[in-house]
Amino acid sequence: MLLLQPLMGLLLISLAHGGYCPILFSPVDVVVEYGDSFSVNCSSTDKTHQFGLKWEGYDTMENTEEIFRSVDVTDWEMKLTCYMYSNETQCSQDLPVTIYKTPDSVSISIVDHSGPMIEGKRYELQCDVHDVAPVQDLTVKWYKGQTLLNQTTFTDASKTPVNETTTLLIRPDRADDGAQYRCEAVLELGAEGPQYPIESLETLSAEVHYKPKHFNSIETIIKNDEVTLNCTVKANPAPTYTWHSEHLKEEISSSVLQSSTVLLSPGNYTCTTTNSLGSDSKVFIIKSTESQCPIQLIPRRAVVRYGDDVSADCKTSVPHKGMGWEASEGAVPMTRDSLITWRVSNLIEWDIQPFCFINHEEQCQVELPVTIYKTPDSVSISIVDHSGPMIEGKQYELQCDVHDVAPVQDLTVKWYKGQTLLNQTTFTDASKTPVNETTRLLIRPDRADDGAQYRCEAVLELGAEGPQPPPKETSDPLNITVYYASKITFCNSWSPLTGTSLDSHPLNLYSVVGNPRPDISWRHKASSVNSSMPLTKFDSGQYEIIASNDHGDFNCSINITVEYPPELNCSESYEVKEKTFFKFPCIADGLPKPKFSFYKNGKIIQRDFYPNWTDSGRYQLIAHNQHGTINSTFTINILHAPVFYVSQQNFVVGEDSNITLECTSTGNPEPEMWWSLKNKNISTGRRHITLNIERATSSNAGVYTCSATNTFGRKDKSFVVEIRDDSRNYFPIVALVLGLLVLILLIVISLWVRKNTTGLYEVGTVSGAV
Ligand SMILES: *[C@@H]1O[C@H](CO)[C@@H](O)[C@H](O)[C@H]1NC(C)=O
Ligand SMILES: *[C@@H]1O[C@H](CO)[C@@H](O)[C@H](O)[C@H]1NC(C)=O
Ligand SMILES: *[C@@H]1O[C@H](CO)[C@@H](O)[C@H](O)[C@H]1NC(C)=O
Ligand SMILES: *[C@@H]1O[C@H](CO)[C@@H](O)[C@H](O)[C@H]1NC(C)=O
Ligand SMILES: *[C@@H]1O[C@H](CO)[C@@H](O)[C@H](O)[C@H]1NC(C)=O
Ligand SMILES: *[C@@H]1O[C@H](CO)[C@@H](O)[C@H](O)[C@H]1NC(C)=O
Ligand SMILES: *[C@@H]1O[C@H](CO)[C@@H](O)[C@H](O)[C@H]1NC(C)=O
Ligand SMILES: *[C@@H]1O[C@H](CO)[C@@H](O)[C@H](O)[C@H]1NC(C)=O
Ligand SMILES: *[C@@H]1O[C@H](CO)[C@@H](O)[C@H](O)[C@H]1NC(C)=O
Ligand SMILES: *[C@@H]1O[C@H](CO)[C@@H](O)[C@H](O)[C@H]1NC(C)=O
Ligand SMILES: *[C@@H]1O[C@H](CO)[C@@H](O)[C@H](O)[C@H]1NC(C)=O
Secondary structure, eight states, X not given: OOSSOHHHHHHHHTTOOSSOOOEEEESSSEEEETTOEEEEEEEESOTTSOEEEEETTOOOOBOSSEEEEEEEOOOTTOOOEEEEEESSOEEEEEOOEEEEBOOSEEEEEETTXXXXXXXXXXXXXXXXXXXXXXXXXXXXXXXXXXXXXXXXXXXXXXXSOEEEEEEEEEOOOGGGTTXXXXXXXXXXXXXXXXXXXXXXXXXXXXXXXXXOOXXXXXXXXXXXXXOEEEOOOOOXXXXXXXXXXXXXXXXXXXXXXXXXXXXXXXXXXXXEEEETXXXXXXXXXXXXXXXXXXXXXXXXSEEEETTSOEEEEEEEOSOOSOEEEEOSSSOEEEESOSEEEEEESSOOOTTOOOEEEEESSSEEEEEOOEEEXXXXXXXXEEETTOOSOEETTOOEEXXXXXXXXXXXXXXXXXXXXXXXXXXXXXXXXXOOSOEEEEEEEEEOOOGGGTTOEEEEEEEEOOOTTSOSSOOEEEOOOEEXXXXXXXXXXXXXXXXXXXXXXXXXOHHHHHTEEEESOOEEEEEETTXXXXXXXXXXXXXXXXXXXXXXXXXXXXXXXXXXXXXXXXXXXXXXXXXXXXXXXXXXXXXXXXXXXXXXXXXXXXXXXXXXXXXXXXXXXXXXXXXXXXXXXXXEEEEEEEEEEEEEOOOOOEEEEETTOOEEEEEEEEEESOOXXXXXXXXXXXXXXXXXXXXXXXXXXXXXXXXXXXEEEETTEEEEEEEEEEEEOSSOOOHHHHHHHHHXXXXXXXXXXXXHHHHHHOOOOXXXXXXXXX
């Protein structure tokens, strides 16, 4: 059974308590597409009291644990409210509802422009998003290919669908020719919202016009059998090419010159590339390196791992008297063949220098460069002259040791922090045999480097003839610990509940940084505070929080307001004069400042009022804030002047009758009462006084007064007593009857006299006179 009727409850909603209402929705909030439906339960977390719940617009109140509602979303401004009524609280809560609509369309265009763009000029792209809600959750993103260029959010508070237009300024360059621009509308509504962005229907494919530009304006080519001068360069619109040279009989229009089609003697060849936006030139210099010796080595250079096998062919196309390989290993004696092969199956000689010779017109020879490599036995990383954690801001030296590697001139030692390349070292030492190398890296770690991983890597870059990818060895990672000074990243004010200790301040957990973990201490009013002591309501004020470790202290000021549940101090009873302003009597406290409800007989009433004399009774005051509810019951005693109750006041009786005059009054304090006649006191009493007149005579007739008085006033009430005479005098009636008879006689006589004296009056006139 509910204590309060629904109607009464509705009346009380306006008096609902501030922010606090123990209503829980499931789900907690709703994100729903316009036109869809959802359902929600409303329940109360406060199961300690009887309560009833009610959805707005539904007449019936239910006192079940949960009430259910299913809603079709057809109103953008929809509001759904659940009310709770208990014998101690009445309040309501709005369900947070977000209604969304995905855009009808998203389209991209160029503002005031059509056709290709020109490199370096500014253009404006426009994205139109049609019919989307709510706009404050909308993000419009611009992309070029996969790259996010910019994004826009909106602050408009509108709940209904809107159209939005955003623009993006671009200054395209040659790399942007063919780039795909698009925009995307995303409604960021969390897990319950739409999960995919709505992309613009078509992408905008940028055509950018730009003039030709060569990377190098001069290129030198060593002439071999075949020469290709390739002047091809990108430009839009497509460029035309012209070649000039003292060695060319005429201009040639082609992007490429090849010695297979044109005779290209050593010298300078200038290529000019032109399109509608401009032109650029490039000079090719052909130099001759005609070998004196008519033999060819395949490969021209050998790269071999120490201990592996190696081979190279020596070939000629000219007639000769003999050719051969000269080498400390694998030498081939002179022969008449035109293809001979040098081969070693297990190359362990670091300093081998093979060459092929031929007896042509005279003897000549070509050397085969041989690179013998050996990957390192080990690569290791260490800290120079230091162990243990590092200190922020100080300088340290890391060392990388590479053992037994060859050839050192092809070695690169790379330093990494995580995936980031920090530096690299190459070596100029000409040694061909394995060496040990040590490189060092200076670092000055900061707090972000705490936990960072350093490593070094040895790579042998052996060129195109070498193994692919180049062989490399990596050290074990070196994890570093960095000690750094304390810091507090934010200092907000804090409002804990009384009984909470400073140790549970959330700042301690999240925003105090330092390595090692700083110690936290507190100061208040210039002295230190025991942070595990529970705070009392008298402890509010400015506090200083100090974070300290060996590497530095940090402090900041925090305003702490200790909140506490309501407190009420009421007397057992209060006395108040009627019709004087009654002010809420108890001493009350609480933080946040409590809200009060004042009840009499279970009905809420104004806290300050002008009481009537009938308002005495028991009252209840309830104080509430988010930390609790307290009540106090007390008596209010209304003091007032006497008031008479209704009783018979007029008495008309015959002689010898018995009369009883009754007079009753109330008043606070209880009034004193008395009867008087003609200012003479007859009897006195309290509350209810009676006056008995036995066998009344005419001497008892008169006006009796009942009086009541107390400290707040005096009231009088008059009683009239008449005594009737039984020997009645009929003279007045007889006189009246005789009078009337005389009057009628006189009228009759006068009419009769008039008729006989004139007799000329017309009938109508006569009747009119009658
Ligand atoms: C509402 O409550 C009922 C009964 O407790 C439960 O079956 C239902 O799943 C709840 N619905 C939601 C949306 O929480
Ligand atoms: C409200 O209801 C609860 C639970 O039935 C009861 O313990 C409490 O005394 C009631 N309070 C009042 C003011 O009637
Ligand atoms: C992104 O757009 C905003 C205006 O929408 C502009 O103020 C800002 O400069 C732009 N940022 C970039 C990197 O283009
Ligand atoms: C959005 O644009 C469409 C088409 O241009 C128009 O029909 C509609 O009324 C616009 N909506 C708003 C909210 O301006
Ligand atoms: C010339 O160079 C371009 C690219 O720079 C290349 O696509 C083209 O195939 C080359 N032409 C010849 C004949 O090598
Ligand atoms: C890389 O190391 C070389 C010495 O090996 C040094 O001269 C150079 O300053 C370093 N560069 C950086 C960016 O640390
Ligand atoms: C390289 O170091 C190792 C171990 O320290 C040593 O045995 C070896 O002789 C060194 N090699 C050279 C070439 O110094
Ligand atoms: C701090 O207060 C806690 C709890 O009141 C107490 O146990 C502890 O001994 C106090 N510490 C100091 C240093 O006074
Ligand atoms: C707090 O910091 C200020 C300035 O950094 C310093 O002057 C003050 O002494 C510090 N207070 C404490 C208690 O460490
Ligand atoms: C009033 O307070 C008493 C205890 O102080 C509690 O038992 C009672 O339920 C409270 N009544 C209301 C209506 O809050
Ligand atoms: C009548 O009695 C009342 C109360 O005892 C007293 O106040 C009042 O003065 C008396 N009046 C006369 C006329 O004696």
